[in-house]
Amino acid sequence: MSKISPLSGFPELLPAQRAVEREVIASVSRTFELHGFANIETRVVEPIDRLAKGGEVDKEIYVLQRIAAEPDAKADLGLHFDLTVPFARYVLEHAGHLEFPFRRFQVQPAWRGERPQEGRYRQFTQADVDIVGRDELPFHHDVEVMSVMVDALGRLPIPRVSFQFNNRKLIQGFYRGLGIDDVTDAIRVIDKLDKLPADEVAAMLVERVGTTPEQAQRCLELATIRVADTSFVEQVRALGVTDELLEQGLAELAAVVEGCRAVAGDRVGVEANLRIARGLDYYTGTVVEIFMEGYERLKSVGGGGRYDALASDGRTTYPGVGVSFGVSRTLIPLIADGVLSGSRPVPSAVLVALNTEDDRAASTRVAAALRARDIACEVAPSPAKFGKQIRYAERRGIPFVWFVQPDAGADDLRGQVKDIRTGEQVGADPSTWTPPEADVRPSIISTARTTATSETEENQ
Amino acid sequence: MSKISPLSGFPELLPAQRAVEREVIASVSRTFELHGFANIETRVVEPIDRLAKGGEVDKEIYVLQRIAAEPDAKADLGLHFDLTVPFARYVLEHAGHLEFPFRRFQVQPAWRGERPQEGRYRQFTQADVDIVGRDELPFHHDVEVMSVMVDALGRLPIPRVSFQFNNRKLIQGFYRGLGIDDVTDAIRVIDKLDKLPADEVAAMLVERVGTTPEQAQRCLELATIRVADTSFVEQVRALGVTDELLEQGLAELAAVVEGCRAVAGDRVGVEANLRIARGLDYYTGTVVEIFMEGYERLKSVGGGGRYDALASDGRTTYPGVGVSFGVSRTLIPLIADGVLSGSRPVPSAVLVALNTEDDRAASTRVAAALRARDIACEVAPSPAKFGKQIRYAERRGIPFVWFVQPDAGADDLRGQVKDIRTGEQVGADPSTWTPPEADVRPSIISTARTTATSETEENQ
CATH class of the missing domain: 3.40.50.800 (Anticodon-binding domain)
Structure with a gap:
């Protein structure tokens, strides 16, 4: 039998540490319930072709096979790597038994075979909260679901977190208004701003995306706007770009920032940060990344946004908006650093x-x-x-x-x-x-x- | 993408059904905590050689591999198929940070690739409660841990459950006192009493184990003793076998039955059933199987016992006693039959x-x-x-x-x-x-x- 030693990427908590995790999960769960979200759990496995993103299978997926399977048997199941893919499948599979808009939260582990590092584990727990509509989902649910997570994290005894919001309509409308053809490609280049200096990014916009130097400059100016109130609206307008989608994005982002500021106490910051793009594939409106003060090295401890087609069965489309909190990503470093500890390892008083x-x-x-x-x-x-x-x-x-x-x-x-x-x-x-x-x-x-x-x- | 259809053996609950499961888990967890048991969770994967039982790897194990692994890479991790194997490993790995006797409960899913049927699923949730000592663990913990599960299940709104206890020392001492050499083999044959008529089992004892017809008869008489109090002690003595280990087993079983009767209300039956053997490998004293009235077809909905070597690192041995409740095995049939339902699918009042x-x-x-x-x-x-x-x-x-x-x-x-x-x-x-x-x-x-x-x- 193998010697007992920890498995890298599969952290385990001692009883007093687990008490911390349990209290945190109980607290966020209770907040989600107070806002009318029902808890569900999904099975941990999905067909591998459903775990594929845009046709491409993520290399970090763990595939599963019975040990007694034939040597050349094709594995067809994998462990889910997030809670969004299984939730989308759950909505499609059980749609006939659900009431829409469907408000759910889910706290479960997920698995990724990536290289372990602080805040990134091969098994990790997430807490997701989403609202899903059938055919349509009014925008006010964006404000609602983001406020719920602000409320939930504001009640936790963790360092101050900051919700940094943007809106895909705002970016797309701005780029379109500027006359940039390949909006998606431009966003991909702008996304490099946290790794490359601004002038290099500007040069890439000109070379790769084919913008004029003028357009590139405007893109950079947009991306540097970051404020803790709705003054970004005037700052964007001052850049002189007009576009209908841009206006819609500005109004939505302003509503999200205002709505979240109304529930954010001292423990939570709320900002419009116009550099946040959050992937390219399925977000269509509100996007958010959550950061924790003093733990910027973890990158975001949560994130989410609006997706107009969370799921679709060909006839019906289910738009959704949601946000995910990385329970393990947040707590394990905080516990390791002694920021959080349990008062005792046993329940006995x-x-x-x-x-x-x-x-x-x-x-x-x-x-x-x-x-x-x-x-x-x-x-x-x-x-x-x-x-x-x-x-x-x-x-x-x-x-x-x-x-x-x-x-x-x-x-x-x-x-x-x-x-x-x-x-x-x-x-x-x-x-x-x-x-x-x-x-x-x-x-x-x-x-x-x-x-x-x-x-x-x-x-x- | 594959059509959406349920995966056999991976049941999922609708929100109101999940509310039932959640309340049940909260209830048993609270009872375990009231008795001073700390909650832990273990990672869901273990090295495959640790999942092996007595050197033989269970064919139902799901092995895990990164999808990007080399085609001929040897898979070395599997999903745990119960909570005992990972708990034993947790005790060994973290022993230096635990206080013994260590009292823990654990509620997590486990996975087995077996053929799905009512009450048996490929992913299923169990609730385990155990006490583990270092080097020694006094017998009174047997009474304690069984009483805790009696208390926990007695608080659930499920059909009446029956705890059927036996003791391995009692069986072994009785067989030894009878002069049977191969006690283990005799138990294996007696275990067939729920499938074969008594005379066939008696014949097998004579032919396979080499008992005399007289000895075989005594074994059958022992196995038919089943009472809801401690009167089994006199019934066993009346069979005229004397043995020191038998006496110890009788005293232990009587103490467990009395201790559990003291906390069992109307909702829980407590019996000595001298046919219960519960596997052969690691139990060394108290054994229990839990049945649910009207659901005898599920076989046991829980079980456990005493193991003098739950874990060992070569120098130190960790004896344990514990009992497991099959949350999915119990709830999914009860929910399907309409015995249990949630009052509403949302938390909102x-x-x-x-x-x-x-x-x-x-x-x-x-x-x-x-x-x-x-x-x-x-x-x-x-x-x-x-x-x-x-x-x-x-x-x-x-x-x-x-x-x-x-x-x-x-x-x-x-x-x-x-x-x-x-x-x-x-x-x-x-x-x-x-x-x-x-x-x-x-x-x-x-x-x-x-x-x-x-x-x-x-x-x-």
Whole structure:
């Protein structure tokens, strides 16, 4: 048997770290539910030809085969590499049983065989929220779904995130208004602005896309516009390009920025950043990339946008708008850096001590009484000296130890409870005693939260 | 692209059905936490040689390979087919960071390439709870972990389940006391009792295992003992076999049955069934199979037991005891049969109606006020006639529609709220109005619950 060693790209969390991930998933899920989004899960496999993008199969797909398959059998299933492809298939497959617009969220792992690095894993969890219409989907859902993710991430104890919005209609309309023929190609070149200096990009626009130097200059000017309000509208207009699609894009982007600013608290930035293009293939309107302060090296920790044909069965088209949050990409680096940690590795708030092994039933009764009141607890594994039992609790971060009355009958469960952090010990009855709210469940300890608070205070 | 059609063995749930699964997972998880078990997740892949059982690789394993791998590259990873193998590896890999005894639960999918049938799927979710010690694990944890699963399943609105316990020491000690040499082989033959008549099994014991007809008869008598209390101890003793290991097994089984009976309410049966053997390989003491009333055709819906060497790294051995509940195996047939259904396919308790599209901000403010008080809601997608908006809510099972005051300012969010089931409409303020507790979240509608209650009443 192979030696036990971690598999690169398949990170695993220790119990206290997993408690962090669990709380984060519970928090974003609850926010999505408050906004009326239903949870679904899809199977993790899809036919390989469905995982193909634009006819080309992504090289990072993991294919699946039964070990007992014939040696020359063609593998026809692969693990999904995101949650959008399976969701589109789910909508087509189950359309007859869904109500449209269909609002769903999905939190599941996905797999990519790419080279692992910080923030990029071979197995990673994403949280996606989307609204899908049948035949049509009014624009206001763009504002809605983006606001929901702003709301969700704003509630997390992570460093400040920034939603950077753009709109494909705006870019396309602007380029068209400028008289550039190959809009798609121009966007592809402009997309290199984060790697190449502006003058090189301008030269490429002239050489490859065939723009005039004047047009190239305008494209660069558009791409440098980045503001935290709707003043981009005037800045774009000042560039002197007129086009109907451009106007529509400006209005949509302004509405998204305004709508998201209305729900963004201190923890979330909202900007129009006219350099964001986000792939070329299926986005048709709103696009967004989410970045995290101090973690720009991770590139985006989320993103999404509007796609006028999320799915189609030939007769019906399903337009959608959605946004994805990279749970693993965000949390694993934050946990590794000590920004986020769990307050304890166990759910127990109380260790019920044991007087003697024969007395286990008495301790079990006290534990049952606490559980009946929704207090998580466990009974000590052995009747060691109380000092040793207390250290057992200490090592697990269990804040309270309950001492059972040695001679009490089954009806009288009163005992003593000790806060092992302060040493304070009081008489208590398991049918009435309650731990402080902060000790009831494991919680997330975040240094980002502290930092954010002091920043906020400085800003005031 | 392939036509959309379901993949056999990979069932998917519609939103209201998924709500059932989610509530069930939340319920068992909460029970495990109340008993001090920490949640972990493991990566879904393991090295293939680790997935091998006793040196032999299970033919049902799905192997994984990057689609870009060389044609003759050897696949070395497979999807896990249960949660025990990855858990054992997790314990070994992370032992230095865990506190023992380590109490964990795990709810994740697993994959097997077997032929799909009712209750058996190629992707299925399990909920496992285990306690693992380092070098030693006192027996009382057997009682504890089984009681936890009894408690967890007793809280679910599923048909009555029955925990059928046995103990490997009891069987082995009895056979040894009878003078049978090949205990393992004898158990393998006795295991056929659910397929073959008793006299054929007796004949096989004589022919294959080399027992005397007398010994064979005693084995059959042991295997037919099945009681719902500890009276099996006297019944076994009456068979006149004495053995030290047998005595230990009797005492352990009696303790497990008594401990589980103490927490089992009306919804759970607890029995000693001396025919349960549960595989031969790694169980060394307590064994259990869980059956569900009316669904005996599914075979067991859960099972587990004691293994003295869950994992070992050569120097240290980690004994464990645990039990697994087949979430998919149980729920998918119950949902298909209509025994369980979700009360609605969306989390929203309220649809906030829309007066005009220009008035969307007013409806959004009301929705935000409700969400601030933890009430899930959504705003109507379009300012259709109110009758149409009410039908929108009806189709989604949303119980309340909120009508916004047309001319109200941003400070006055009072409006009217209608229970669309009764037609009752009242004036309400989103900062104080609360839906009835039963309407706050989607819930599970269970016909099993009703049946069970009437059965209980009949029994009284």
